[in-house]
Amino acid sequence: MKKIALLLLLISPLVSFSQDKYVTKTDIPYYEAKSKDAYQNERCVLDIYYPENKKDFATIVWFHGGGITGGNKELPEALKNKGYAIIGVNYRLSPKVKAPKYIEDSAAAVAWVFNNISKYGGDPDKIFVSGHSAGGYLAAMIGLDKKWLKMYNIDANKIAGLIPFSAQTITHFTIRGEKGIPEKQPTIDEYAPLFHVRSDAPPLLLITGDRELEMLGRYEENAYLMRMMKVVGHKDTKLLELDGYDHGMAYPAFPLLIKEVQRILDLKKA
Numbered sequence: 001m002k003k004i005a006l007l008l009l010l011i012s013p014l015v016s017f018s019q020d021k022y023v024t025k026t027d028i029p030y031y032e033a034k035s036k037d038a039y040q041n042e043r044c045v046l047d048i049y050y051p052e053n054k055k056d057f058a059t060i061v062w063f064h065g066g067g068i069t070g071g072n073k074e075l076p077e078a079l080k081n082k083g084y085a086i087i088g089v090n091y092r093l094s095p096k097v098k099a100p101k102y103i104e105d106s107a108a109a110v111a112w113v114f115n116n117i118s119k120y121g122g123d124p125d126k127i128f129v130s131g132h133s134a135g136g137y138l139a140a141m142i143g144l145d146k147k148w149l150k151m152y153n154i155d156a157n158k159i160a161g162l163i164p165f166s167a168q169t170i171t172h173f174t175i176r177g178e179k180g181i182p183e184k185q186p187t188i189d190e191y192a193p194l195f196h197v198r199s200d201a202p203p204l205l206l207i208t209g210d211r212e213l214e215m216l217g218r219y220e221e222n223a224y225l226m227r228m229m230k231v232v233g234h235k236d237t238k239l240l241e242l243d244g245y246d247h248g249m250a251y252p253a254f255p256l257l258i259k260e261v262q263r264i265l266d267l268k269k270a
Helices: 006-011 038-043 101-120 134-144 173-178 218-231 250-269
Strands: 002-004 022-029 045-051 057-063 085-089 122-132 161-165 204-209 237-242
Touching: 045 057, 045 101, 057 101, 057 134, 057 250, 085 101, 101 122, 101 134, 122 134, 122 250, 134 161, 161 250, 204 218, 204 250, 218 237, 237 250
Parallel strands: 002 237, 057 085, 057 122, 122 161, 161 204, 204 237
Antiparallel strands: 022 045, 045 085
């Protein structure tokens, strides 16, 4: 693991700002067919922010946090104006639905990106998936458990990089709650990213807050995922710990996300 202090973060070089003009389109349904379920039609939409008149740009899919019980799609300001597309995704929430509906929604949204980003000028080989807390959990689940994207004939290994922020890597506490399991009782089953460690997964950058300030052992979960990914032979898993930050660590993590995206894009050019 690597601890990142605030001072080092502030003086780290950032990707230079782009001069491109950007367009935002909102509330695009990501399921092909309209459902008879009004709640699905309401929640299963995404927003896209992308550079106009530019070709083959990378895309960052962003899943919001909120414990799978709250929150709404967002286009983080810290990711804008960097030359990339950003896609903010809504998904259905518990208790109105239960697992695996919100995981299915996340996979459907990413499948939409693979199938449609070229229409906006993006490159489907440069799709990155990220999110904070519950959103990080969903990103990790659909990136590591290949069955969710396979439903759309998409190989999860086509994801250019997975960059979850402060994700649960054991079974999410909301799913445990749906099963009557207390939030402080760790469980690893099919709904745990840890259950799906594999050597051939996309590059994986795990970012958490300070282990002493994070919620419910979140750093240790990510450290265990990192270790097990390395044990099974994955060659590109890293863990960064943001010294001094608690669970609300998204803002200082955004420059690290951008840096990782650029690192992988540079590798693709090599």
